[in-house]
Amino acid sequence: MKIKHTLSIFCLLISFSFYAQNSKIDEKREKIKEYKVAFLTTELELTSAEAEKFWPIYNAFDDKQFELRHEKMKTYLRKLADDNINSISEKEAATLLSQIESTDKELYILKEKYNSNLKKILSAKKILKLKKSEDDFNRKLLKQYRDKAAAKN
Template identity: 40%
Template structure:
């Protein structure tokens, strides 16, 4: 019963976002519902889990934005075919730094969650995230085949 109430609560909070921010927010809400279901968090666990997880997601989203900017700049430099070896080295260093930040953020998430939820639920989270991403990729592939 607690699980159903928590799921309804999460969906209710994000339902206002659906109309405002489009598909990216819908996916985010579906991810939240999916993780909530898979982790079967108690009310106390959920209160501690979601602020930590949401902070992590914000960090990861900022890293994605940085990486997209880097990839766009790399494409523009590659299109010009005038990229110097020094500039190429800078891109590589920025890319590696971005990957390192992402890895560090994931490590910090897990260490922070260890203070709030059991290790078994952290393992379930890792699996749930992987499964959710796989489902989204499968949906995208299926959608592309229809068009």
């Protein structure tokens, strides 16, 4: 009886631990999103009419892109981790490759639709400015992570 009780508590604590880790990741992602919104808002100099139409399109695209890249691709990469490539059959490899190609196509179609929607509300110049600003933000974010990692060592 005592073992069952202890095991139940142990399982409960582990599940809370996983939930807490996911919660921390979600919090970090939300914080990064907030910084990104502030950065892009400043860089793009959107009018209020543009911003009203732009942000719902941008957020929907960003969420779907995140889902495709991080959830689907992570699944594929996990299958390839730890030298699993050498242990899978040719048929399994072909299936995995097909799944990766399918996700790449989904991303491409998503980007095409996104760009088409952006062209309806922003000038070509602002769309290019958006792409440059996103790259600048990503470089800035990576630099902060590197600096933080270097400070810890």
